[in-house]
Amino acid sequence: MNAHQGLRVVECPVEGCDKTFTGKPSRFPIPSLLSSHIAAKHTKERAYKCEECGKRFTTAHYLRVHKKIHTEDSRKYRCSWVGCDSTFRTKQRLLVHMQSHEQLRQYPCDECDLRFNNRGSLYRHRQRHSGARPYVCDWPACGAAYKDLSMINRHKETHLAVKQYVCDIEGCGKGFVTKSYLYQHKNQHSLPFVCSWPACDRRYGAKDKLTDHMNSHQGLRVVECPVEGCDKTFTSKPCARQHLRQVHKYKTTEGLIPINK
Numbered sequence: 001m002n003a004h005q006g007l008r009v010v011e012c013p014v015e016g017c018d019k020t021f022t023g024k025p026s027r028f029p030i031p032s033l034l035s036s037h038i039a040a041k042h043t044k045e046r047a048y049k050c051e052e053c054g055k056r057f058t059t060a061h062y063l064r065v066h067k068k069i070h071t072e073d074s075r076k077y078r079c080s081w082v083g084c085d086s087t088f089r090t091k092q093r094l095l096v097h098m099q100s101h102e103q104l105r106q107y108p109c110d111e112c113d114l115r116f117n118n119r120g121s122l123y124r125h126r127q128r129h130s131g132a133r134p135y136v137c138d139w140p141a142c143g144a145a146y147k148d149l150s151m152i153n154r155h156k157e158t159h160l161a162v163k164q165y166v167c168d169i170e171g172c173g174k175g176f177v178t179k180s181y182l183y184q185h186k187n188q189h190s191l192p193f194v195c196s197w198p199a200c201d202r203r204y205g206a207k208d209k210l211t212d213h214m215n216s217h218q219g220l221r222v223v224e225c226p227v228e229g230c231d232k233t234f235t236s237k238p239c240a241r242q243h244l245r246q247v248h249k250y251k252t253t254e255g256l257i258p259i260n261k
Contacts, residue, residue: 010034014042036061044138053164096120124148154178212236 012019012034019041021034036059039045046056048063052070057063068089077094079086081101088094096118105115107122111129116122124147133145135152139159146152163175165182169189176182184206187193191203193210197217204210212235215222221233223240227248234240241253 012037014038017042054162055164124150154180208237212238 010021019037021037039047040058040062044058046058048057048060049055050057050063050066050070052067055066057066077088077091079088079094079097079101081098084101086097088097099117105117107116107119109115109122109125109129111126114125116125127147133147135146135149137144137146137152137155137159139156142159144152144155146155157178161177163177165176165179167174167176167182167185167189169186172189174185176185187205191205193204193207195202195204195210195213195217197214200217202213204213214220215235219235221235223234223237225232225234225240225243225248227244230248232243232247234243244250244253
């Protein structure tokens with residue numbers, strides 16, 4: 001039937017891949033689509049380079065989408081929440097961001113009592129419960145494994161050591177290899193998380209630091225030592241990690257502190 005309709009069908013030649021491309025040769029550049037598919041899914045070749053920042057991509061389409069971030073009007077969707085000046089490139093990202101303000105948390109985890117504002121956050125959280133680390137760094141002699149794609153992408157940027165994310169606050173100008181490092185740094189300038197305890201005006205650059213501080217005010221020891229037979233409890237995860245290193249002689253504490261504490 002496809003032949004009668006003037007359609008061309010091309011199969012991916014990679015063994016074990018059943019992807020096919022169908023279309024009219026006059027309208028759809030099937031060889032180009034096939035090449036893009038092979039680069040994106042199989043060889044991971046990043047042949048398309050952004051001349052503005054040096055980032056590389058597997059397809060011309062991804063490069064075109066990326067280039068939009070370098071235009072002045074790329075973040076046209078602005079948050080309307082009082083006191084928030086966040087801007088976004090797509091309406092969907094803005095809607096997801098607004099959910100974080102509204103704190104609807106309509107997506108519960110069925111393994112613990114945490115709830116999330118969107119399905120994506122819930123999915124990433126569930127991966128942590130499973131303990132699986134399906135994303136492995138292919139950098140020579142590395143082999144680090146991560147639980148989600150965003151984490152391994154940030155990790156790979158540290159290998160490149162290109163400080164492409166620069167703080168735009170006047171008088172600073174520090175550069176960072178990942179966007180998340182820049183975000184954390186800028187919060188140290190503004191210290192947006194403020195303690196609400198009476199007569200205490202401490203400010204923090206990270207929400208988890210404020211939570212730890214509030215626990216100390218209230219005397220809440222919410223983090224338990226994970227070592228069997230040890231009944232020590234702590235007001236914060238950093239305190240628990242210090243205990244593990246000093247008392248139980250752990251060289252690394254990664255994965256030892258329960259994520260729902």
